[in-house]
Each structure stands twice: as structure tokens, then as C-alpha cells.
Amino acid sequence: MPVIRFVREGRDVECYPGENLREVALREGIELYGLKGQLGNCGGCGQCITCFVDVVGESSPGSLSGRTAVEDQKLRRRPQSWRLACQSLVQQSLLVLTRPQVGFGDAESRIAAAKASPLPPGPTAWPTQEADDDGDDRDDRETATSGEEA
Numbered sequence: 001m002p003v004i005r006f007v008r009e010g011r012d013v014e015c016y017p018g019e020n021l022r023e024v025a026l027r028e029g030i031e032l033y034g035l036k037g038q039l040g041n042c043g044g045c046g047q048c049i050t051c052f053v054d055v056v057g058e059s060s061p062g063s064l065s066g067r068t069a070v071e072d073q074k075l076r077r078r079p080q081s082w083r084l085a086c087q088s089l090v091q092q093s094l095l096v097l098t099r100p101q102v103g104f105g106d107a108e109s110r111i112a113a114a115k116a117s118p119l120p121p122g123p124t125a126w127p128t129q130e131a132d133d134d135g136d137d138r139d140d141r142e143t144a145t146s147g148e149e150a
């Protein structure tokens with residue numbers, strides 16, 4: 001499963017591949033919004049431009065889905081690494097700085113420290129039937145969960 005490392009908050013959060021970054025953050029109690037967004041955001045429609053995040057590291061390129069047309073329009077004067085959380089689907093593990101427009105002390109060293117600890121690459125695949133070629137017809141996942149031995 002992909003891991004989102006929230007640098008400002010010092011937290012690693014797992015999610016399913018394809019989950020919306022904003023929804024994961026809100027579910028986990030991560031504050032995405034500055035004051036303006038707290039007072040009124042669009043609820044994830046890509047209209048308020050208050051759910052900025054900065055992607056400061058990736059386990060591999062393409063950790064988030066590609067920029068949407070909304071992001072191309074709304075973020076044209078922002079750094080290329082900035083995204084709208086509500087428009088971004090998590091594909092692989094990544095490091096994210098929430099509210100990048102709000103500075104915080106020691107940001108560079110905190111980002112460097114967050115990058116120093118390796119991230120898992122991303123989704124871990126269940127064994128496929130072809131890969132599960134141990135001679136029996138049983139799925140090894142069933143054995144692993146039931147505790148039975150062959």
C-alpha cells in the first residue's frame with residue numbers, strides 16, 4: 001500500500017492505491033487548510049484553491065495521478081511541485097508538505113530528514129494465480145490467514 005509521509009505533521013499514513021489525497025488527509029485528521037480554507041472551502045470540487053500541497057519527494061515518478069485541467073489552470077503561477085489535494089489520486093508512496101504557502105521553522109532540515117528515511121515503493125501486489133505455483137490448487141493467502149498447513 002502507498003504511504004503518504006506528511007512532513008509538517010511528522011506522520012506516515014497508508015492508503016489504498018487510487019485514493020484521493022484530500023480525503024485521506026481529512027480522514028486522518030491532517031489539517032490541509034489555512035485559515036481561508038478552514039473558513040470556507042469548496043469541499044473538494046477544485047474551485048477554492050485552498051488545498052495546496054507540495055510534493056517534496058516520491059518513491060518513484062508518478063506517485064500522484066497527472067495534473068487535472070483544473071490544476072493546470074489554477075496552479076499556473078505556483079511551483080510545478082504544488083498540487084491540489086482534492087484533484088490528486090495517490091498511486092505510489094510520496095512525501096507531502098501541507099500548506100506550503102505557510103512557512104514553518106526548520107522546513108529544509110525537516111524535509112531532508114523525511115527524505116532520509118526510505119518509503120515503501122507503493123502498492124504491494126497479492127500473489128497472482130500464476131505466481132502461486134507451488135503445486136497445489138489452494139490460494140496461499142487462505143493458508144496464511146487460516147493457519148492451516150499443507
Ligand code: FES
Pocket residue numbers: 041042043044045046047048049050051084085086087
Ligand atoms: S478543496 Fe477546494 S480546490 Fe481543493
